[in-house]
Amino acid sequence: MHLFYTPTIEPHHKEFMLTEEESKHAIRVLRLTADDEIYLIDGVGGWYRAQILDPHPKRTTLSIRAVEQQYGKSPYELHVAVAxxxxxxxxxxxxxxxxxxxxxxxxxxxxxxxxRKEVKTERLHKVAIAAMKQSLKAYLPKINPAISLQHFLEQQKTEAYTVRTIAHCAEGEKQYLADICSPGGKYLILIGPEGDFSDAEIAQARALGYQPVSLGNSRLRTETAALASCLEIAVLNR
Known part of the structure; x- marks a missing residue:
């Protein structure tokens, strides 16, 4: 299956032209030709079956044969804020x-x-696109610019989450995600840096309704803790 990310396509399109970069990949690299079938995703749930009309290496024209909206839509929403x-x-x-x-x-x-105090999201966007295509998904995660924790907490005050949580290593009572999250919810999870959140940051988050959670007895790296959270939520909603 040949899958292309085409964020500018619309459900009403009967024909569509690939960008020069995607055209070159389709014709020069994959060696596709007229009448070959390919699939397109728009990153917002659209899944398109298309057929090549004009296999041009700079402007390949396609005929849209079928469209499916909300393809593989998740039954939950997960927002991970990670250092x-x-x-x-x-x-x-x-x-x-x-x-x-x-x-x-x-x-x-x-x-x-x-x-790290700065993050360039351009590279992260490319990584997410590649992973979306690899896993045959039609939804591209939203990647926000880096923001201070204090401003983030203020920004998220009005968002309607089912559960807001903070994962940290400090002493205190904590619960597992599966014990406080219900299937089909909208979840926000805070994951701190290798040096953990400061006591003041934990107190600030708790004062705003963030519930402390445990991800197990092992001390996890930041990226491992963030992924463990995703896995736990995914299993909960299976």
Whole structure:
């Protein structure tokens, strides 16, 4: 199956032209030709079956044969706000796996103990697109610009989440995600840096209704903790 990401396609289109980059990949690399069937995804739930009309290496024209909306729509919404890792490859690894498993929104948050203060989302966007195509999904996760934890908490005050949680290593009573989350919900999970959230940050989040959660007895790296959260929510909604 040949799958292309085409964010500008619309459900009413009867024909569509691939970009020069995608045309070159289809004709020069994949060596597709007239009448070959390919599939398109728009990143917002649209899944399109198309047939090549004109196999041009710069402007391949397609005939749209079938459209399915809300293809593979998730029964839940998950927003993970995670402190970016010092090594960006680790954050990219998390994003790739989370996209494959299922996640709707990711926000890099800068906290007091963060090892990295800046994040370029262009590369993360490309990683998410590749993972979306690899896992045959039609929804592309929203990747927000990096923001300070304090501003993020303020920004999210008015959002209607079923459950807001914070995963940290400090002492205190915690619950497992599966014990406080119900299937079909809208969840927000905060994941801190390697040095964890500060006591003041934990207190601030708790004052805003974020429930402390445990991800098990092991001490996890930031990207592992974030992925474990995604897995637990996915299993809960299976």
């Amino acid at each position: 970016p890792t010092k090594n960006m490859e680790r954050l990219e690894w998390f994003l790739e796996k989370a996209t494959e498993i299922g996640i709707q929104e990711i926000t890099p948050i800068i906290s007091a103990h963060s090892e």
